[in-house]
Amino acid sequence: MSDIGDDGNRVLLLGAKPEDSLTALRDLGARVTCVATPRHAAALRKHGLVDRVLVVEDPMDAEQVLLGLARHGIGLDEFDVITSALEHGLVTAAVIGTSCGARCLPVPVAVLLRDKHAQKTALRRAGVPLARSAVFVQPEELTDAVAEVGGLPVVVKPPSGAGAQDTRALRTDDDVAVWQKEHGAGPWVCEEFVSGDELHLDGAVRDGKVVDVCVSRYFQNQITALDGALNGSVALQPAQDEARYTRARHLVQTTADTLGFTDGVFHLEAFEQADGSLVFGECAGRIAGGRIDRTVLLTRGIDLHRHWAASVLGAPAPARAEASDDDLFGWVTLNTPPGRVLSMPTLDEIRARKGVVDAELKLKVGSVMTRLQTTTTRAGRAVVRGTSAADVESVAADVAAWFQQAARSDTGS
Numbered sequence: 001m002s003d004i005g006d007d008g009n010r011v012l013l014l015g016a017k018p019e020d021s022l023t024a025l026r027d028l029g030a031r032v033t034c035v036a037t038p039r040h041a042a043a044l045r046k047h048g049l050v051d052r053v054l055v056v057e058d059p060m061d062a063e064q065v066l067l068g069l070a071r072h073g074i075g076l077d078e079f080d081v082i083t084s085a086l087e088h089g090l091v092t093a094a095v096i097g098t099s100c101g102a103r104c105l106p107v108p109v110a111v112l113l114r115d116k117h118a119q120k121t122a123l124r125r126a127g128v129p130l131a132r133s134a135v136f137v138q139p140e141e142l143t144d145a146v147a148e149v150g151g152l153p154v155v156v157k158p159p160s161g162a163g164a165q166d167t168r169a170l171r172t173d174d175d176v177a178v179w180q181k182e183h184g185a186g187p188w189v190c191e192e193f194v195s196g197d198e199l200h201l202d203g204a205v206r207d208g209k210v211v212d213v214c215v216s217r218y219f220q221n222q223i224t225a226l227d228g229a230l231n232g233s234v235a236l237q238p239a240q241d242e243a244r245y246t247r248a249r250h251l252v253q254t255t256a257d258t259l260g261f262t263d264g265v266f267h268l269e270a271f272e273q274a275d276g277s278l279v280f281g282e283c284a285g286r287i288a289g290g291r292i293d294r295t296v297l298l299t300r301g302i303d304l305h306r307h308w309a310a311s312v313l314g315a316p317a318p319a320r321a322e323a324s325d326d327d328l329f330g331w332v333t334l335n336t337p338p339g340r341v342l343s344m345p346t347l348d349e350i351r352a353r354k355g356v357v358d359a360e361l362k363l364k365v366g367s368v369m370t371r372l373q374t375t376t377t378r379a380g381r382a383v384v385r386g387t388s389a390a391d392v393e394s395v396a397a398d399v400a401a402w403f404q405q406a407a408r409s410d411t412g413s
Ligand SMILES: Nc1ncnc2c1ncn2[C@@H]1O[C@H](COP(=O)(O)OP(=O)(O)OP(=O)(O)O)[C@@H](O)[C@H]1O
Pocket: 116, 131, 155, 157, 161, 162, 163, 164, 165, 167, 191, 192, 193, 194, 195, 198, 221, 222, 223, 224, 269, 281, 282, 375
């Protein structure tokens, strides 16, 4: 990927999210054509974040993008850069970018950042500790897959899913039988179950070097979020967690080297063992969900959106912003009971709670809180601060419990 000159900032962006990333692109002087869904296109036009909006049903679909461009008389030669900030857009952007010689992620790298089994196979070869995994298609083949990874317990999941959707831990033969009854053909991935606390490592890699990383710990391993466990994390300070940071940096650098991932942002999940060593979980080439972007910025001064935009354009990595020396920050999901929301605390009420730094609501009174299907199902989120990781977790637990109890839905409470 070559650096861009003054004129190299014409970007084709697949998908209209996250907004802060679009702002960061614009701040670096990019001229952005965004391929967006009808719903997101309206919001984009209102906020004036991009130069042109092209509407297709699914901006992650290469055919729809190419047909949409042709329909509007836009040639691929009008772009210096083709990219997406979204998990499901990485491969499409790489394929289209490669087809026209634009700056983009190399296709093999995008693929390894998306397919969990291919990623694990590459990293296993490089000697990174991680779960054994097997791919199967028909539910009845699960029994062989379980044997192949060394027996129960296992985790079964889609090979390129997100948000822990359709991800299940199976501990007994009964669990296996029930799973087989309830699920259809895959492909599916069956993995050896890894114990240990789940950490996430977020930052940027530039010219092949990990330039910034923030280590965080999920309050509860993400797989339990679907059962209603506290869903959020706390970002840790290197000064208080030196050994963890050293191990984390090593794991991220090895991962980036192995995947050939030289420029971009990462969100890597790993399981911490009793001796402190890390077992690799997975690595995404995008900004993490939740409000990890905020907690990473507040705790370490790392602006993931600016890092993303700089890596997309080939601009220098941003310097770290001023960050807190003492306090720690976390984020937490806020849920109402399932059903149509009759009432819930307002943003001002959430922000007035002790330890809450900021909050956002996704649902309004009258909209429906669904069952927890992914780790991103939510009524809202809060960003919280505390004096220690344990303090952050207790503030987060308090605000989540208070919100849930204060909210009313037409079923549930
Ligand atoms: N082999 C495993 N052993 C133990 N837990 C696992 C394993 N694989 C997945 N999990 C749990 O399931 C969660 C979701 O799995 P994974 O991260 O692979 O999928 P995902 O859908 O890409 O998640 P996300 O997009 O939220 O990062 C993990 O965060 C972890 O808590």
